[in-house]
Amino acid sequence: MTEAAADIASPPQRSLAQRAPDLLVWGAVIVLLVVGFKPVEMGHVTKLFTNSENMRQFGSELLKPDFGDWKLYVAQMWLTVQIAMWGTFLAVIIAVPFGLACAKNVSPTWLQQPMRLLMNLLRSVPDLVVGTLFLVAVGLGPFAGVMALAIGTGGVLAKLFSEAVESIDKGPVEGVRATGAAPLQEVIWGVIPQVAPLWTSYALYRFESNSRSATVLGLIGAGGIGQLLFDALNGFAYQKLSAIVIVIIVAVTLIDLLSQAMRSRLL
Amino acid sequence: MSDAAVLSIRNASKSFGERRALDGVSLDVRRGEMIALIGPSGSGKSTLLRSISGLQTIDAGPGVIEAFGEPAQANGKISGAMRRTRTRIGFIFQQFNLVGRLSLFTNVVLGSLGRIDGWRGTLGVWPKETKLAAMAALTRMGVADYAAQRANTLSGGQQQRGAIARALVQKAKIILADEPVASLDPVSARRVMESLRDLNRQDGLTVVVTLHQVDYALRYCDRVVALKAGKIVYDGPPAGLATKQLIDIYGPEFEDVFWEGAPQ
Numbered sequence: 001m002t003e004a005a006a007d008i009a010s011p012p013q014r015s016l017a018q019r020a021p022d023l024l025v026w027g028a029v030i031v032l033l034v035v036g037f038k039p040v041e042m043g044h045v046t047k048l049f050t051n052s053e054n055m056r057q058f059g060s061e062l063l064k065p066d067f068g069d070w071k072l073y074v075a076q077m078w079l080t081v082q083i084a085m086w087g088t089f090l091a092v093i094i095a096v097p098f099g100l101a102c103a104k105n106v107s108p109t110w111l112q113q114p115m116r117l118l119m120n121l122l123r124s125v126p127d128l129v130v131g132t133l134f135l136v137a138v139g140l141g142p143f144a145g146v147m148a149l150a151i152g153t154g155g156v157l158a159k160l161f162s163e164a165v166e167s168i169d170k171g172p173v174e175g176v177r178a179t180g181a182a183p184l185q186e187v188i189w190g191v192i193p194q195v196a197p198l199w200t201s202y203a204l205y206r207f208e209s210n211s212r213s214a215t216v217l218g219l220i221g222a223g224g225i226g227q228l229l230f231d232a233l234n235g236f237a238y239q240k241l242s243a244i245v246i247v248i249i250v251a252v253t254l255i256d257l258l259s260q261a262m263r264s265r266l267l
Numbered sequence: 268m269s270d271a272a273v274l275s276i277r278n279a280s281k282s283f284g285e286r287r288a289l290d291g292v293s294l295d296v297r298r299g300e301m302i303a304l305i306g307p308s309g310s311g312k313s314t315l316l317r318s319i320s321g322l323q324t325i326d327a328g329p330g331v332i333e334a335f336g337e338p339a340q341a342n343g344k345i346s347g348a349m350r351r352t353r354t355r356i357g358f359i360f361q362q363f364n365l366v367g368r369l370s371l372f373t374n375v376v377l378g379s380l381g382r383i384d385g386w387r388g389t390l391g392v393w394p395k396e397t398k399l400a401a402m403a404a405l406t407r408m409g410v411a412d413y414a415a416q417r418a419n420t421l422s423g424g425q426q427q428r429g430a431i432a433r434a435l436v437q438k439a440k441i442i443l444a445d446e447p448v449a450s451l452d453p454v455s456a457r458r459v460m461e462s463l464r465d466l467n468r469q470d471g472l473t474v475v476v477t478l479h480q481v482d483y484a485l486r487y488c489d490r491v492v493a494l495k496a497g498k499i500v501y502d503g504p505p506a507g508l509a510t511k512q513l514i515d516i517y518g519p520e521f522e523d524v525f526w527e528g529a530p531q
Contacts, residue, residue: 171362175366176366179353179437180352185385188391
């Protein structure tokens with residue numbers, strides 16, 4: 001028995017040095033949470049209970065939605081969806097060439113690096129700032145919202161598109177190259193067919209999330225249901241607010257279901 | 268280079284890091300030959316074929332590869348004219364390399380990309396004669412029934428015959444086939460090898476094929492070139508490959524490289 005035990009290697013154990021990086025990361029997360037406790041006023045958590053009467057009142061108003069203006073809400077919701085559609089469409093138009101230009105296996109380094117920087121820039125500027133920029137340029141209205149979504153989503157989609165391109169099988173591309181095809185033709189016939197389902201899926205997913213983002217753009221006067229939402233909020237018209245929120249939830253859920261169904265058919 | 272040589276490789280070397288995949292290889296391929304390239308895994312067979320088609324570069328230095336009397340690559344750089352040259356060289360891959368989501372028909376018309384107007388090939392507006400040529404090629408290869416199916420729904424043998432049809436539409440004068448039967452079952456493998464030999468005999472195409480299976484090399488090819496560790500160790504008729512040479516090339520377990528049994 002003892003001899004057998006001596007033959008069997010002991011289970012692997014990670015030394016302290018190997019575990020140090022993990023401990024460091026977890027330690028840092030805990031420290032950051034503790035440091036952040038005060039600035040975000042986590043101490044106010046007790047007010048959830050002491051001021052529960054206010055919440056109850058707000059809640060009871062919400063439970064009585066006022067659909068008096070439902071035609072307006074639906075029309076504005078439809079406008080918001082249209083903003084999301086055009087924003088996403090323009091984003092795809094931006095993302096196809098830029099996504100290819102950012103992909104390591106398609107684009108030369110001198111092009112790929114600056115393009116990645118540019119796309120990072122597009123992604124990192126908040127939609128609201130881009131929207132305000134366009135409001136200044138083209139005035140209040142949905143077009144500014146469309147452009148804001150197009151720029152931000154264009155940056156995100158370009159990154160996702162380029163990652164899809166980087167994960168393709170290079171065999172079919174070589175197969176097309178071996179026929180004497182031009183580089184652009186290699187991309188069109190060898191690369192695009194391989195990434196098309198994933199690209200479509202990403203674009204639909206962004207359309208879903210843009211339908212939500214387009215609501216927020218109402219805040220800066222880009223039109224649509226968001227504007228009604230903020231008017232109701234600022235005017236303490238909680239019963240109208242409740243009706244608007246319900247319209248948004250129904251619309252966004254429908255879009256989610258539709259686009260999920262379309263995406264699952266693709267893959 | 269001799270007059271009739273359609274491919275000429277002079278002193279080509281290729282290193283992947285420390286490993287020398289090709290070590291000063293020189294080879295002339297004459298018009299209308301059917302050559303088998305054999306040798307153990309990692310001997311440089313695929314590297315040689317891929318270098319001829321300019322799918323990869325050889326090392327900078329004295330190495331030169333010429334196709335149809337024009338430089339394909341020299342000094343480690345692929346010639347600017349390689350794209351035009353490639354249109355006359357069909358390449359058959361071990362993994363078929365069809366575009367899986369496109370129909371077999373579309374894959375086959377892609378063979379015309381190097382020859383038709385750029386805008387037509389880019390937008391997919393195929394000329395009528397290309398479409399007819401594609402169907403004729405598919406019919407000849409016995410896979411016309413699957414023209415409308417996506418390539419990735421077909422069996423390996425069907426895909427490989429589609430890939431040969433693509434080379435036919437390309438009107439290639441040389442076919443380079445890199446392990447064309449390594450991923451196929453024996454029945455499909457024989458059909459593919461017979462198709463290649465048919466293109467060689469009937470159409471006068473020059474065929475260079477790398478093979479794992481020495482019996483296929485002996486049965487279908489007129490000339491066998493054996494590589495070992497990046498060097499040519501045999502170049503001659505199949506009949507000259509006696510057991511002694513095979514042991515030299517593959518080592519004592521040489522019987523393993525016969526698919527359907529070693530010759531007695």
